Amino acid sequence: MHLSAGFLVVSLASLGLVVWVLHKIGRALASVAEALAAAAIVFVALWWLCKGVFWLVAQVVKRWRTSLTVIGLLVWCELLGWISLAATLGGIGVVLAAWRLVDVVSFDQRCWRFLRSWWARWFVYARKLPGWLHACGLSVRDEALPVVVNVNLVGRRRAVSRSTSHRAGVQVPKVLKVRSGPSWDEVRVELVAGQKPEDFDEAARALAVARKVSRCQVRELEPNIVSIDYQRRDLLGSVVHSLPVPDVASVERTGVDLRKVWAGRTEYGKPWQVPLLGAGSHILTAGASGAGKNSVMWCPLVSAASAIRSGVVRMSGIDPKGMELAYGRGIFARYAVSGKDALEVLDALVGEMERRKQAFAGQVRTIPVSTQYPLELLEFDEIGALTKYTDRKTRDAIVERVALLTTQGRALGISVRGYVQEPTKDTVPVRELFTRRVCLRVTSKTHVGMVLGDGAYERGAWANRIGDSEAGVGYVWGEGIREPLRVRAGWVSDETVKALEQYVTNGGRADLRTRVQGATV
Numbered sequence: 001m002h003l004s005a006g007f008l009v010v011s012l013a014s015l016g017l018v019v020w021v022l023h024k025i026g027r028a029l030a031s032v033a034e035a036l037a038a039a040a041i042v043f044v045a046l047w048w049l050c051k052g053v054f055w056l057v058a059q060v061v062k063r064w065r066t067s068l069t070v071i072g073l074l075v076w077c078e079l080l081g082w083i084s085l086a087a088t089l090g091g092i093g094v095v096l097a098a099w100r101l102v103d104v105v106s107f108d109q110r111c112w113r114f115l116r117s118w119w120a121r122w123f124v125y126a127r128k129l130p131g132w133l134h135a136c137g138l139s140v141r142d143e144a145l146p147v148v149v150n151v152n153l154v155g156r157r158r159a160v161s162r163s164t165s166h167r168a169g170v171q172v173p174k175v176l177k178v179r180s181g182p183s184w185d186e187v188r189v190e191l192v193a194g195q196k197p198e199d200f201d202e203a204a205r206a207l208a209v210a211r212k213v214s215r216c217q218v219r220e221l222e223p224n225i226v227s228i229d230y231q232r233r234d235l236l237g238s239v240v241h242s243l244p245v246p247d248v249a250s251v252e253r254t255g256v257d258l259r260k261v262w263a264g265r266t267e268y269g270k271p272w273q274v275p276l277l278g279a280g281s282h283i284l285t286a287g288a289s290g291a292g293k294n295s296v297m298w299c300p301l302v303s304a305a306s307a308i309r310s311g312v313v314r315m316s317g318i319d320p321k322g323m324e325l326a327y328g329r330g331i332f333a334r335y336a337v338s339g340k341d342a343l344e345v346l347d348a349l350v351g352e353m354e355r356r357k358q359a360f361a362g363q364v365r366t367i368p369v370s371t372q373y374p375l376e377l378l379e380f381d382e383i384g385a386l387t388k389y390t391d392r393k394t395r396d397a398i399v400e401r402v403a404l405l406t407t408q409g410r411a412l413g414i415s416v417r418g419y420v421q422e423p424t425k426d427t428v429p430v431r432e433l434f435t436r437r438v439c440l441r442v443t444s445k446t447h448v449g450m451v452l453g454d455g456a457y458e459r460g461a462w463a464n465r466i467g468d469s470e471a472g473v474g475y476v477w478g479e480g481i482r483e484p485l486r487v488r489a490g491w492v493s494d495e496t497v498k499a500l501e502q503y504v505t506n507g508g509r510a511d512l513r514t515r516v517q518g519a520t521v
């Protein structure tokens with residue numbers, strides 16, 4: 001009995017001791033945990049503070065223009081007061097408004113476009129483009145590869161394969177620069193690893209829809225940098241008029257640069273200039289009926305009127321319809337309607353080419369054009385009518401001569417400009433030999449590739465979407481032009497064609513046909 005009471009006392013005392021020790025340990029651990037938590041909180045706070053300061057400094061340095069402006073404004077307010085700042089800003093606003101009223105073009109080019117670019121970058125594209133790109137499938141997911149570990153206890157071998165996935169986030173191309181022109185915004189972005197410029201070509205339509213504009217064009221600038229161009233408004237919506245025909249009585253317009261002849265306006269509001277001589281001067285223009293092929297033909301001729309009149313340019317025309325060129329018949333030294341006459345005109349040009357070869361062989365690489373050796377410019381309307389819809393023999397002969405002229409004529413001062421409604425290979429078997437092509441409104445998407453080449457449609461040359469009311473609007477691509485360029489040819493009225501004929505033939509007194517030996521009717 002005594003023994004069990006003693007045992008009980010000892011047990012209780014031991015239990016008390018254990019509880020007391022545990023209590024002490026618990027308190028000690030709690031203090032350690034508290035200290036650790038406090039240290040962790042201080043550390044995390046310090047970490048975020050450092051990160052914040054670093055980010056702020058980086059922003060101030062990176063956006064140095066904004067930083068300087070803010071600092072300047074603060075200093076101004078401090079030294080001169082905010083009333084003087086408000087008055088000065090108001091004064092600048094009034095001056096800018098007056099500038100805009102007086103000369104909107106110089107105002108836009110020298111001032112407004114910089115502000116517009118800045119605004120577009122920070123308030124449109126930096127904010128919204130990542131979302132659009134992601135929605136159009138132009139982002140790359142950071143997906144860590146899923147891993148499964150199989151342990152083979154018998155063979156003590158481990159095999160590793162993939163089975164779980166981890167999604168850490170999404171990478172979107174970075175906006176590098178925004179340039180905002182009068183009708184286009186050019187947004188330069190840097191691609192992320194795993195993307196290629198072609199991905200953006202394919203998504204151009206979706207990008208246009210996301211931005212709620214009718215056109216978006218993608219240009220590859222560097223292997224990892226593309227420019228996404230958005231058309232905000234259409235500068236080619238209204239008719240562009242051709243230059244006036246020079247007045248015979250006034251001082252003559254001289255010095256036409258035949259390598260850059262005014263032909264209309266580009267979508268960037270700049271002059272569209274075509275070469276009638278040298279690189280890119282063999283031009284094939286395709287367009288459905290009523291697309292405006294005639295303005296592409298006549299407009300540069302009106303601009304080069306003085307060179308035609310002075311004999312530096314000698315015109316030849318093949319006009320299977322017998323209507324279009326016939327209207328300005330007087331300016332053509334050689335002219336043909338039927339297949340047989342067309343062959344004679346082409347033979348005459350090939351003959352001239354051979355003569356020039358003999359005269360200049362070994363002396364120059366490109367002949368200088370002059371009245372003695374003028375630029376021979378052939379306008380070949382409805383080329384398909386003679387290369388597809390005639391008898392086989394005439395057709396082959398015509399194709400052969402056109403091929404000769406387009407492959408050899410350039411350095412010898414001979415240029416060929418062809419026009420066609422249906423740009424298929426069997427209609428124009430030599431279409432690749434025309435170094436520059438113009439695609440006006442066409443009826444099908446496939447025609448765009450046939451005229452301008454592979455990838456033109458994807459790069460934004462949407463010629464099948466040109467409206468019926470947009471005659472003269474088209475895309476030009478080829479030698480010397482990196483991306484399809486949207487243009488509108490200058491419109492040439494019937495009166496202007498007649499005035500051109502009057503001017504070139506000196507009121508009918510000069511018959512250009514007499515200047516050509518062996519000219520056809």
Ligand SMILES: Nc1ncnc2c1ncn2[C@@H]1O[C@H](COP(=O)(O)OP(=O)(O)OP(=O)(O)O)[C@@H](O)[C@H]1O
Nearest residue numbers: 239288289290291292293294295471472489490491
């Ligand atoms: N640059 C232009 N701007 C505005 N209107 C134009 C322009 N070019 C042509 N047009 C108008 O569009 C109509 C068709 O033009 P055009 O005769 O040049 O077409 P086309 O392509 O030659 O057609 P087709 O092959 O049937 O002869 C004409 O009424 C013309 O006045």
